[in-house]
Amino acid sequence: MTKAVSQVEKEDFEPYILVFCCNWCSYAGADLAGVSRFQYPPNVRIIRVMCSGRVDPAFVLRALKNRADGVLISGCHIGDCHYISGNEYTRDRFERLYNIIIKQLGVNEKRVKLEWVSASEGKRFAKVITDFTSEIKELGPLRK
Amino acid sequence: MKLITEINQKDNSEQSIEDSELYLDKIYEPNLRKLLSKCYQCVRCSGVCQLSKVQSFVPSVIIQRILEGSEDKVISSGVLWDCLTCNSCLQNCPEDINFADIVRNAKYKMKNYYKQNPEQFVAHKGIYTTISEILSEPYIQPNKNLDWVPKECKISDKGDILYFVGCIPYFKFEFQEVDPIPISSLKIMCQIENRPIVVLKDEVCCGHDLYWGLGNFEAFIKLAKKNYDLFEKSSVSTIITSCAEGYRTFKVEYPKLFEDFDKKFEVKHIIEYVYEKLKQGKVELKAPDESDINIQFTYHDPCRLSRFLPKSNNLLEKLREIFNILEGLGYSFKEMTHNKENALCCGVSSWMNCNTRSKALRYSRLLEAKEAGTTLVTSCPKCIMHLSCLQKDYDDLSSIEIKDFSEFLVNLIHVIDSENNGEVKS
Ligand code: SF4
Ligand code: SF4
Numbered sequence: 001m002t003k004a005v006s007q008v009e010k011e012d013f014e015p016y017i018l019v020f021c022c023n024w025c026s027y028a029g030a031d032l033a034g035v036s037r038f039q040y041p042p043n044v045r046i047i048r049v050m051c052s053g054r055v056d057p058a059f060v061l062r063a064l065k066n067r068a069d070g071v072l073i074s075g076c077h078i079g080d081c082h083y084i085s086g087n088e089y090t091r092d093r094f095e096r097l098y099n100i101i102i103k104q105l106g107v108n109e110k111r112v113k114l115e116w117v118s119a120s121e122g123k124r125f126a127k128v129i130t131d132f133t134s135e136i137k138e139l140g141p142l143r144k
Numbered sequence: 145m146k147l148i149t150e151i152n153q154k155d156n157s158e159q160s161i162e163d164s165e166l167y168l169d170k171i172y173e174p175n176l177r178k179l180l181s182k183c184y185q186c187v188r189c190s191g192v193c194q195l196s197k198v199q200s201f202v203p204s205v206i207i208q209r210i211l212e213g214s215e216d217k218v219i220s221s222g223v224l225w226d227c228l229t230c231n232s233c234l235q236n237c238p239e240d241i242n243f244a245d246i247v248r249n250a251k252y253k254m255k256n257y258y259k260q261n262p263e264q265f266v267a268h269k270g271i272y273t274t275i276s277e278i279l280s281e282p283y284i285q286p287n288k289n290l291d292w293v294p295k296e297c298k299i300s301d302k303g304d305i306l307y308f309v310g311c312i313p314y315f316k317f318e319f320q321e322v323d324p325i326p327i328s329s330l331k332i333m334c335q336i337e338n339r340p341i342v343v344l345k346d347e348v349c350c351g352h353d354l355y356w357g358l359g360n361f362e363a364f365i366k367l368a369k370k371n372y373d374l375f376e377k378s379s380v381s382t383i384i385t386s387c388a389e390g391y392r393t394f395k396v397e398y399p400k401l402f403e404d405f406d407k408k409f410e411v412k413h414i415i416e417y418v419y420e421k422l423k424q425g426k427v428e429l430k431a432p433d434e435s436d437i438n439i440q441f442t443y444h445d446p447c448r449l450s451r452f453l454p455k456s457n458n459l460l461e462k463l464r465e466i467f468n469i470l471e472g473l474g475y476s477f478k479e480m481t482h483n484k485e486n487a488l489c490c491g492v493s494s495w496m497n498c499n500t501r502s503k504a505l506r507y508s509r510l511l512e513a514k515e516a517g518t519t520l521v522t523s524c525p526k527c528i529m530h531l532s533c534l535q536k537d538y539d540d541l542s543s544i545e546i547k548d549f550s551e552f553l554v555n556l557i558h559v560i561d562s563e564n565n566g567e568v569k570s
Pocket of ligand 2: 192193194195196203227228229230231232233234243244
């Protein structure tokens with residue numbers, strides 16, 4: 001096991017990133033990013049869910065187990081949820097997942113993230129993905 | 145730049161695969177018929193099977209089918225995922241046929257050779273078993289939060305005595321009921337010992353649920369190796385745990401993998417530890433206050449301590465002796481109708497099969513408990529979680545207070561002589 005990822009490896013490394021987008025805001029935001037031709041790295045796989053509240057913490061853990069290098073959950077801004085309060089549950093659940101499980105698990109905390117992106121924020125979606133990807137690249141592969 | 149489709153999957157584990165196969169032989173027996181050959185179809189197992197009370201499940205018929213050569217059919221039907229692995233059948237089998245162990249071996253087959261996906265049987269969408277699987281990976285080094293350690297307790301990462309916390313820090317995600325277990329166990333221990341207790345930040349899961357529940361023996365072996373190395377590194381000689389499953393895994397399963405495990409480490413349950421200290425006259429139990437005198441308590445025997453230990457291990461007798469002392473002091477203890485080896489199952493084992501049928505089992509267990517007392521003491525974090533989960537659904541059962549043994553005892557213990565020096569502490 002190598003502790004520090006060498007520079008060469010880091011440049012070579014293309015992370016696997018899993019993104020959960022809610023149907024009403026973030027997925028539409030991703031669409032808008034595409035339609036408006038904002039570029040973002042192709043390392044992400046997007047899974048569309050009806051609401052960010054659908055994302056069970058087990059999905060995140062299973063992604064990490066099955067060699068995802070980072071997981072991003074994205075939903076409508078608080079107050080904008082299509083189902084009124086779905087994202088509030090996500091927020092609370094994510095907080096617990098983050099503090100109780102991810103932090104104690106020995107997986108770098110930066111690998112799991114929650115972001116709110118609305119349907120009009122195509123540009124922001126591209127930025128969120130670009131930033132997250134470069135962060136994960138910096139961290140190197142989870143499975144060393 | 146490489147295409148994303150041709151990501152280099154580095155496999156540094158060529159050698160370690162062979163290695164784990166070596167270990168696998170020690171815990172996996174593919175020939176189920178060999179294990180069953182002594183069965184003479186007395187059907188006692190089907191009479192006592194706890195699962196058979198709530199669904200149609202007949203172990204003796206399954207055994208007969210396997211012996212007749214239809215093993216393939218039995219295994220491909222997936223019926224064996226349902227067994228609770230509660231071991232009531234072994235307890236009553238005249239030929240000592242360990243059906244639960246056969247189920248365990250069959251699960252490995254079902255998963256690896258029949259490609260059955262146990263996901264639908266795992267409770268909580270498999271959060272907790274996935275955590276165990278992630279922890280087993282060599283590149284993961286957990287960083288457990290130690291904020292719960294009581295201020296008066298001295299801990300270190302090297303020493304003689306280790307307290308094995310287990311997965312409780314992760315269970316906090318949904319279950320607050322188990323929080324007090326490590327706190328009170330550690331409190332008991334550091335009142336008695338005058339040296340720091342080893343509590344490790346990077347301790348991993350014991351692997352019990354992967355071993356009995358999911359049939360993921362590879363991950364179990366990896367976890368066992370990790371634990372073995374950790375224990376060795378921190379130069380401990382005694383391992384104390386308050387978890388029934390962890391205790392049994394260390395006591396029975398790990399020595400199968402590592403021949404020198406029981407020579408190097410002495411594994412004790414907190415019950416055993418307290419019992420020894422009582423016998424040595426190091427601690428005594430306090431007489432009840434006015435307020436406690438009316439508390440009537442009963443004990444739920446976890447299967448891992450009652451039916452899963454070798455006959456020579458009389459842990460539950462020791463526990464009953466502690467309870468006897470308490471009774472002598474004025475507490476009232478009452479056994480449930482089914483106790484010790486005949487105790488009813490808490491309904492869920494290794495996070496498998498939490499469903500309406502298992503709820504029925506839990507309901508009948510709690511009814512018995514209600515009849516016997518107001519406080520239910522047990523020694524398995526999982527039993528506590530499963531039983532108190534059901535309480536939320538049934539108002540008539542919510543009056544029972546469910547406590548861990550250490551939580552129950554922490555305020556009843558009085559240290560006479562703490563080790564290595566004669567000063568009196570309370
Ligand atoms: S109790 Fe034992 S001998 Fe009797 S049918 Fe069951 S497995 Fe066979
Ligand atoms: S282990 Fe328990 S559930 Fe499984 S067959 Fe035996 S008695 Fe029935």
